[in-house]
Every structure is written in C-alpha cells, then in structure tokens.
Amino acid sequence: MSTPTLGRRERKKAETRIRIQQAALDLFEQHGFTETSIEQITELADVSTTTFFRYFRTKDETVAHNGFTPFFLQALRAQPDDLEPLDAIRVALKAADESVSAETWTNERRRQLYVLSEPDLRGPSVGAIKKLFDDLATLLAAHAGREPDDPEVTAFTGAVLGIFGSTVLNDNLTVDKYLAALDAALDFLAQGMPLTRRL
Structure with missing residues (x-):
C-alpha cells in the first residue's frame, strides 16, 4: 500500500x-x-x-533529536492495524527512507556518536529514547492486538530499537546500505534470532 x-x-x-x-x-x-x-x-x-x-x-x-524518527513514526501510524508488526515496520521504513536524504542518515550517525562521547548529553538522550520506545511500543501493540506494556511487546520493541541503533552505528555500512541491512536484521528477528555457531 x-x-x-x-x-x-x-x-x-x-x-x-x-x-x-x-x-x-x-x-x-x-x-x-x-x-x-x-x-x-x-x-x-x-x-x-x-x-x-x-x-x-x-x-x-x-542532539537528543533523531532526524529519522518523525518520518518513520508517521509512516508507521499510517499502516492499518491488521498488518503484522514486522510487515508494518518494513513498509514504514521504506516510506520513511524515501522521505529523508542521505544527509539526514549521515547526520543521525554523527549525532549518535557525539551523544555517546559526551556525558552531559546522555540524560536528555535517554529521555528521547524512552519517548521513542513508548511511541513505538504503542504502535506495535496495536498491530499485535495487545497492550503496550505487554512483556512480549516491550521485548519486541527493544529488539527493534536495538536493530535500528546497531545499523546506524555500523562503520562498515554506507548510507545507501542501511535499508537492506535493516531488512536483513528484521528477517533475523522474525526467525527468532537463532545465534548459532558458525564453523
């Protein structure tokens, strides 16, 4: 859609x-x-x-503000509630990615790295992350037919936020590879994240 x-x-x-x-x-x-x-x-x-x-x-x-978040949350809110959570996230990510520039993604990586290096900014950033967590949990709960404080909803939301953060901060990824990396990580989440040993 x-x-x-x-x-x-x-x-x-x-x-x-x-x-x-x-x-x-x-x-x-x-x-x-x-x-x-x-x-x-x-x-x-x-x-x-x-x-x-x-x-x-x-x-x-x-520097507490995430430049990508408003686009992503708006796109996620636009998805019908009967769409499965992961499918809703994928559609919203694609729509949001089309709405922001490579400059925005680059700025987001720069912002996160600076926040991690500056102790005075960690407090405000934690507050921003908490708000994002709450907003995302509320939206995903609607797609799952559950309450936002459901333990499985909060665990799922935490996993999604972890995927977002680890992708943006991955030095081996260029901006044009973010969406593909996010998609692959969401596939891994859908599989239950079986971290098996590789020989």
Whole structure:
C-alpha cells in the first residue's frame, strides 16, 4: 500500500531542524558542548533565536533529536492495524527512507556518536529514547492486538530499537546500505534470532 510522505511545509520544517542540529554539532565538536551558546548556534544556522526555540526547548535537545524518527513514526501510524508488526515496520521504513536524504542518515550517525562521547548529553538522550520506545511500543501493540506494556511487546520493541541503533552505528555500512541491512536484521528477528555457531 502507498504511504503518505511529509508535505512541503513539513519537509521545510524538517530541513530547518536538521540545519540547526548540524550547526550545533559543528560547534559542539569544535568548542565543546558546555562552551557553545544558543546564540552561536543560531548565528551559524542562520536562524533567529525565536526560530531556534520553535524547534528545540534547550541546547541539549539539539542532539537528543533523531532526524529519522518523525518520518518513520508517521509512516508507521499510517499502516492499518491488521498488518503484522514486522510487515508494518518494513513498509514504514521504506516510506520513511524515501522521505529523508542521505544527509539526514549521515547526520543521525554523527549525532549518535557525539551523544555517546559526551556525558552531559546522555540524560536528555535517554529521555528521547524512552519517548521513542513508548511511541513505538504503542504502535506495535496495536498491530499485535495487545497492550503496550505487554512483556512480549516491550521485548519486541527493544529488539527493534536495538536493530535500528546497531545499523546506524555500523562503520562498515554506507548510507545507501542501511535499508537492506535493516531488512536483513528484521528477517533475523522474525526467525527468532537463532545465534548459532558458525564453523
């Protein structure tokens, strides 16, 4: 089935959000997180302070935000509830991948690596991951005909998020290989993840 992608206005908003995030990362990597001000970020991103706060409440949020997530969750919400969870994820991933640029994927890898290296950012990032987990569990529960706090739903959701994170942070993968790698990992999940010894 076809899945609606973001409209022109939403795309413009996503582009502005990414531009602010990239400016923040540039400055954080050059000067450090603590030493960088919101004013420096807005100057480099060429946006007003008002625009900055329209997208991010704090400086921390500039790197807690995952650029791919809004596209993926919107596509997943568009899937009918009678579609099996893994099938819904596959369709949503393909639709979301078509909606974002290679730059967004590259920026997402850069963002995650920076968050892992900066202790001051781990708290806000944990909060963002928790929200993503809750949103994803709610959507997947609907496809499974269960409640979001069902232990099997939460375990499945954790496995899916683990697949997403390990794919983006895999140094051996180029951006154009992400979707194929995600698909292969989801196949492995569907098989029950039998990690057998290879001779």
